[in-house]
Amino acid sequence: MSVKKNKIERRNFLKYLGAVALGSGFKNLLTIKKRNVEHLIPFVIPPKGVIPGVPNWYASVCRQCSSGCGISVKTRELRAIKVEGNDNHPVNKGKVCVRGQAGLQVLYNPDRVKNPMMRINGKLQKTTWSKAINHVADKLKAADKDKVIYLGEPQRGSLGILINDFFSKFGVNNVYYHDYFDDxxxxxxxxxxxxxxxxxxxxxxxxxxxxxxxxxxxxxxxxxxxxxxxxxxxxxxxxxxxxxxxxxxxxxxxxxxxxxxxxxxxxxxxxxxxxxxxxxxxxxxxxxxxxxxxxxxxxxxxxxxxxxxxxxxxxxxxxxxxxxxxxxxxxxxxxxxxxxxxxxxxxxxxxxxxxxxxxxxxxxxxxxxxxxxxxFPAPSDLGVATQVMNYKQMKDLSKKMGDGNIDVAFIHNAD
Ligand code: SF4
Known part of the structure; x- marks a missing residue:
């Protein structure tokens, strides 16, 4: 390295810098692990029915409340990006309320709950799905079935049938539904x-x-x-x-x-x-x-x-x-x-x-x-929830829980 009048020449300075960097980083270079290969453009071979850049629309039903408005969901590259009312739906005729529009936040809101949580020592803590499922299964197996309840929002269609079937297989008869807006x-x-x-x-x-x-x-x-x-x-x-x-x-x-x-x-x-x-x-x-x-x-x-x-x-x-x-x-x-x-x-x-x-x-x-x-609308033949509770029944149930007469309570969107 040549120094003129206490100054390092630019060319030599770069050489010196390179040597120092190589010397200190060499060990790290040797220990670099092989990383998973990520494709920058995953849709070079897109899934069937998906054309990158072209939206797909899916007809569905809004579940943000029990009104059941018909919606059309716009998706791009398999991600839902917009909710609109379904023009052909007899209930809402193409319109949705702000709550329905905001339904996308269930998927993307950064504050949504992303993991199962368990209360340990009085504090809710993250856990894994396998731990959570095993814990619930153990509780359900050990409990007196008369002291197990399910309390959820009213369900129609296949989800309602699935919930009823699931609990009847376990011998649980206390399957209740409650809707805050139910009149x-x-x-x-x-x-x-x-x-x-x-x-x-x-x-x-x-x-x-x-x-x-x-x-x-x-x-x-x-x-x-x-x-x-x-x-x-x-x-x-x-x-x-x-x-x-x-x-x-x-x-x-x-x-x-x-x-x-x-x-x-x-x-x-x-x-x-x-x-x-x-x-x-x-x-x-x-x-x-x-x-x-x-x-x-x-x-x-x-x-x-x-x-x-x-x-x-x-x-x-x-x-x-x-x-x-x-x-x-x-x-x-x-x-x-x-x-x-x-x-x-x-x-x-x-x-x-x-x-x-x-x-x-x-x-x-x-x-x-x-x-x-x-x-008077004709009753649905898609399996309507039967035991929709009124306010008094809810009060009685809450007292029963407070008195320690319920061992396991499944609460599903019945806030
Ligand atoms: S659009 Fe609004 S009223 Fe209709 S189901 Fe969704 S939340 Fe309920």
Whole structure:
């Protein structure tokens, strides 16, 4: 190495640097291990049916809630990249809500749980699938089968059949389903009124007048996407038929999204939804505005309904008697009216009473089983979950667990 006036020449400096690097790195070079070969372009020979750069669409069903909207999932190189509504699906007619759109996050969110977790010394810790499966199998084998429960979200189709079969093979009979959004009060009321033990469907798209008793049907409930689509159809001015434009009257204790969209909104005192329905029914009967097909039944109802006169109910509910009379007149004469009770109307101790009162209203004006009225979907033949629990049953089960009477509990998306 030549040094001129305490300076290292550039050429020699590079040589020196190379020698030092080689000297210190030589040992490491000898110990470099062979790595797995990774292909930079894995789709040089793509799987069958996949063309790199060209999306494939798959029809599926959204499971982000129990509404079951039809979706089309866009995939590129076998990865799902977008969720859209399926135009051909009868429930949501091509639309999905934000929750459905965000369904992709189940696959890709960096904060999702990627491993099975086990609580060890009070702390949740990562474990392997084989350890987790063996642990669950051991617990299941050792447990008294009467003290094993499965509690999951309602299932239909093959997954529901699989879950039921799996537990029956182990002799476990306590297989329950719970849906936070399931409207058990409406189901009980439907069973009482019509002998139909399920949630009914509303043909809002063809209705001319809708009374909502606490039902926030555009935001939640049985299927907010379906109801939003049909509400748009009901209000469609582009049809060129002004006559078709439906009207929504909302009674509820606090303003909801549906209330904010209503044509007339009436704040009421909590727990008075059913009384309002009966007062409107009473006016319809008194004025003789009911459907003539129910004429024979009116005699039996008159006395009960008469106790709910407009003046006294209006006072209890915090509205005016005039409002009730106007609503009754519109409801009886629109030609296709629906009374929907839900939300604050059914999520309370008088829920069954309120929903039954709404059923009476629908029946009085002949809206049951009619276009633009209330419909009863045929039960699914794909294996519907049977033991859907109501709130009281859930409370009892939770007490049983708290008292130490359950050894093994499988909880599956039933938060
Ligand atoms: S309502 Fe929304 S979350 Fe529920 S199934 Fe439809 S798109 Fe999915």
């Amino acid at each position: 058990k009060a409406s189901e009980s009321a439907n069973n009482k009124s019509f002998g139909y033990n399920a949630t009914k469907d509303y043909d809002i798209g063809n209705a001319k007048y809708v009374i909502s008793l606490g039902a926030n049907f555009l935001q939640n409930g049985a299927n907010p996407v379906k109801h939003s689509v049909s509400f748009g159809e009901m209000r469609d001015r582009n049809s060129g038929n002004e006559d078709h434009r439906g009207w929504l009257t909302q009674f509820e204790p606090r303003m909801t999204i549906t209330g904010a969209t209503a044509d007339d909104w009436h704040p009421i005192k909590p727990h008075t939804e059913g009384l309002i329905a009966l007062a409107i029914a009473n006016i319809i009967v008194e004025k003789g505005w009911y459907d003539k097909a129910v004429e024979g039944e009116i005699k039996g109802w008159e006395d009960t309904l008469a106790k709910n006169d407009a003046q006294s109910i209006a006072k209890k509910a915090g509205v005016t008697a005039l409002v009730l009379e106007e609503v009754a007149e519109k409801f009886a004469h629109s030609g296709s009216s629906i009374a929907i009770c839900g939300g604050s109307g059914t999520a309370q101790e008088s829920g069954v009473f309120n929903a039954t009162a709404a059923n009476i209203l629908n029946h009085l004006v002949g809206s049951v089983g009619k276009k633009g009225g209330v419909r």
